[in-house]
Amino acid sequence: MTWEERIANYVKVTGFPRSLFVSEDGRAVGTWIMGNNYRVKSTYYGGYPAGYLRRVRALFPEKKKVLHVFSGKVDLAAFPGDTVDLNPKLAPTYIDDAQTLLKVPLEDYDLVLADPPYSVEDADHYQTTMVKRNVVMRALQRLPKDAHVVWLDQVLPMYRKDAFAVEGVIGMVKSTNHRFRVVTVFGRV
Numbered sequence: 053m054t055w056e057e058r059i060a061n062y063v064k065v066t067g068f069p070r071s072l073f074v075s076e077d078g079r080a081v082g083t084w085i086m087g088n089n090y091r092v093k094s095t096y097y098g099g100y101p102a103g104y105l106r107r108v109r110a111l112f113p114e115k116k117k118v119l120h121v122f123s124g125k126v127d128l129a130a131f132p133g134d135t136v137d138l139n140p141k142l143a144p145t146y147i148d149d150a151q152t153l154l155k156v157p158l159e160d161y162d163l164v165l166a167d168p169p170y171s172v173e174d175a176d177h178y179q180t181t182m183v184k185r186n187v188v189m190r191a192l193q194r195l196p197k198d199a200h201v202v203w204l205d206q207v208l209p210m211y212r213k214d215a216f217a218v219e220g221v222i223g224m225v226k227s228t229n230h231r232f233r234v235v236t237v238f239g240r241v
């Protein structure tokens with residue numbers, strides 16, 4: 053699918069105004085203003101904001117096998133898929149470290165959503181150590197060509213240009229006094 057097609061589907065399925073555009077360099081760029089809905093359905097610390105999964109799903113209607121990495125209590129009704137988390141109490145499909153993903157048959161997946169802790173303070177909440185983003189990106193190189201990674205964070209993770217291309221950059225604003233975040237969409241090349 054082209055990014056024009058993805059964005060057209062996003063507008064059609066979500067009914068939100070068109071706030072994503074294809075830039076002259078072919079990348080999808082734009083901003084998501086999530087608004088004042090503070091509720092994270094699961095009430096899990098750091099859970100995806102309301103509506104996030106619906107938006108991402110609308111951008112990738114053709115994907116068949118989805119993996120949520122750093123899955124927490126992700127709302128699988130909003131975006132079905134398998135899950136990876138270090139915390140066994142969350143009963144993920146795979147209890148595994150995102151920095152290695154040794155238990156995960158990555159070659160089977162065509163879309164990964166990643167939502168790591170953003171800082172040491174955030175990691176403390178989950179009683180984990182802060183992840184090395186570049187190491188996670190290296191593990192994700194086992195994804196098949198044409199797979200995508202949708203990474204929500206406050207920074208652009210380091211990645212290898214011979215393995216991934218940045219296809220989209222979407223700024224995400226929740227409401228006043230919330231952190232400004234960025235959704236980076238990587239395509240496996």
Ligand SMILES: C[S@@+](CC[C@H](N)C(=O)[O-])C[C@H]1O[C@@H](n2cnc3c(N)ncnc32)[C@H](O)[C@@H]1O
Nearest residue numbers: 098099100122124125126138149150167178180
């Ligand atoms: C920001 S939360 C994700 C919340 C999720 N998006 C949701 O909607 O519920 C980050 C998650 O990453 C997990 N985590 C932290 N370090 C990890 C690691 N090295 N490998 C796998 N999971 C990890 C934590 O247990 C926590 O559940």
